[in-house]
Amino acid sequence: MSESGELDLSGITAVQERQILSRLLRDDFDQWAEQAARVGHCAHPIRLTGQSHTLDKATGSVLSTFASSSLPDEVLYVRCNNRRATWCPSCSRTYQADMWHLLKAGAAGGDKGVPASVSTHPMVFATLTAPSFGPVHSSKKPGSRTQRCRPRSRGELCRHGTSLSCMDIHAEHDLLAGQPFCADCYNYDAHVIWQWWAPELWRRFTIALPRLMAKCLCVTQKQARSLVRLSFAKVGEYQARGVIHFHAIIRLDGAPTDDDNYPAPLADVDSEWLADLVRQAVASVEYQAQPVSSASPGRLLRFGAQVDARPVHHRAGREDLSGAIHPETVAAYIAKYSTKSATDLDPGASRANQHLARVRSTVLQLADLAYDTYPPGLPQPPNPYRLLGKWAHMLAFRGHFASKSRRYSTTLGRLRSARRRFERVKALSPHGIVDMAALEQDAAADETTLVIGDWRFIGTGWITEGDAVLAAGASARAREYANARPSDRWRTASGTSTAPATAA
Ligand SMILES: [Zn+2]
Ligand SMILES: [Zn+2]
Ligand SMILES: [Zn+2]
Structure with a gap:
């Protein structure tokens, strides 16, 4: 009523x-x-x-x-x-609110048993993207200067004769956003294989970063752990092109003691230093994926070249000129994306998204191929794509949408x-x-x-x-x-x- x-x-x-x-x-x-x-x-x-x-x-x-x-x-x-907001608006809202509290407690402190002092620790908001699998239409990003989708003055064409230039400005929910210019050029196999191994790339990033930190501090990894400890919270979000990217809050603490779970780092480091290391660590991560079939190549997987790693500062008000952001802004931003899923990208059968439909069918095709190449019953090697077909509805992403390290909050x-x-x-x-x-x-x-x-x-x-x-x-x-x-x-x-x- x-x-x-x-x-x-x-x-x-x-x-x-x-x-x-x-x-x-x-x-x-x-x-x-x-x-x-x-x-x-x-x-x-x-x-x-x-x-x-x-x-x-x-x-x-x-x-x-x-x-x-x-x-x-x-x-x-x-x-x-x-x-998921499309399944239950009410519970999704509660989940989002809980997520915000969880993220905010870790970024700003002063809540849920996390002291306010964590907000002075080195902290970074990072976005780890997938590489390009072919040009797609893109909506204008809030705050970005380039508005037009893909302007090319010489009228570039693909080998199928399709124009790779678009002078339009696409709004955020424009159905064209995320669609490839030429579906025949778009590398669907690479897209699916990357998505399948995205959790592995993230895991490798969480190993690479502490290693890099130890190297920069000129100490062994064991010594580094007594000086600085990494905590993070991350969420996965689908871009319009149907590929996941990760948003993460990454924070540095000192080694916890009996009476202080969240001490400041013992090394003289700041958020800018951490942001620089995050960029280097992301760029260094790679994973050699097993071939899907005996006929297809193995693939060397990496994150996309665009790595956004911004220092987070607890200063009054909004973003400052250095591009640093406020902890609460970051928490709200990440929490918002934690309720979206692959199905939310596809606005129903009436306006079926051809690109996403093709990603899904590629997932099923590759799952069949893998089955033929790694038939069950053979002892070695186990089929790494055994469950791929089961994740077609998630466009081959099998990871957690939200995860955090134990000490984050x-x-x-x-x-x-x-x-x-x-x-x-x-x-x-x-x-x-x-x-x-x-x-x-x-x-x-x-x-x-x-x-x-x-x-x-x-x-x-x-x-x-x-x-x-x-x-x-x-x-x-x-x-x-x-x-x-x-x-x-x-x-x-x-x-x-x-x-x-x-x-x-
Ligand atoms: Zn519900
Ligand atoms: Zn366009
Ligand atoms: Zn083409």
């Missing part, structure tokens, strides 16, 4: 309308609405049935019991927790359990106002109580399409509301119910 209390029923089927009306007329509608709000109007909630008992650890007495039989339709809903798991605790206390508080003392008491109670649950998975999604329409409407309005208040932009949508903890 909108803020004026009206329900917009345009564009729904007669069946959905009947389901919505019967839901609204039920006596337990308020209870249902409360439960829907508690899972943040998740688009594909998980349905559970069962019960849990909270016991006093010392005496074993039952303090409370919670059962799905007391709920409308006798079902407990739990958030899907999917990070807190974890998503810890943030989620903190929110569950917050929601539990909020649900018990009159008028939804959370008493901080109650929150602390609840955290303490966690240590003295034991929750024994017996829950069964029934399915995913709302019971009827009508319920799904109601939830989607409420979720959209919640987002509109948050967008209208910039100060709340990163506020977490109403969170997970207490159930996942008890059901686990």
Whole structure:
């Protein structure tokens, strides 16, 4: 229902309308609405049935019991927790907010157990791209001076006679952006093989950087570890051409001691020094990929020549003239991209993206080729492309979209359990106002109580399409509301119910 209390029923089927009306007329509608709000109007909630008992650890007495039989339709809903905005706008938003907190804590400190002093450590925001596999149309980059796609005054042609010049200015979501000038010239095989090994290139980068650091400090790697420690958080993002690139926050700490987990580095180094080393390390990384078939060449893989490594400085305000950026800007930027995936690039079958379709079919072709070359049953060598076909929907990217080194900051798991605790206390508080003392008491109670649950998975999604329409409407309005208040932009949508903890 909108803020004026009206329900917009345009564009729904007669069946959905009947389901919505019967839901609204039920006596337990308020209870249902409360439960829907508690899972943040998740688009594909998980349905559970069962019960849990909270016991006093010392005496074993039952303090409370919670059962799905007391709920409308006798079902407990739990958030899907999917990070993809196209799958679940609500959970994706929560994921993005959590991601921002996690990234911000590591970049700016002063939060989640990370001291504010980390923001003075050498820090770099780096973007590691893929090389070119053939010219593609590109949208104008915010802030860049070149606006036109690919101006060529002499009217360059490819060997198929296709023009390789484009004077247009493509907007960010222009469908032409990312499409090759000539699909016959574009090296789809190289694109797919690079994407498949991208996680390996990243891993090699995380090894090359500390090595290079030791070399520059003229010490052994072991000695270097007692002076400087690397921490990072990275996310993968698809470019319009369907190839992944990595954004990373890279921070230098000293070696942790018993009473300081985040000391400053012991060497006299700064963000500019680190940025320079990051560029050198990226340029040095290479990986010789095994050939896909006995007839195809092995490939030497590298990152693209364009390496953006910018120092991060905690100065008041926005970016300064040296190109340095503010930690919070970096965290917001990375968090934004953590909810995109390969499917978000393709705006539906009606406007099918031919280029991405060809990347996908190339993945399947190469998977077949590899199968013929490395047939199962032969002991050596194992087929490194064994699972390639399974990743066609991800355009052959099999890595993690977001990852971080252990010491960077807190974890998503810890943030989620903190929110569950917050929601539990909020649900018990009159008028939804959370008493901080109650929150602390609840955290303490966690240590003295034991929750024994017996829950069964029934399915995913709302019971009827009508319920799904109601939830989607409420979720959209919640987002509109948050967008209208910039100060709340990163506020977490109403969170997970207490159930996942008890059901686990
Ligand atoms: Zn969800
Ligand atoms: Zn163009
Ligand atoms: Zn061509």
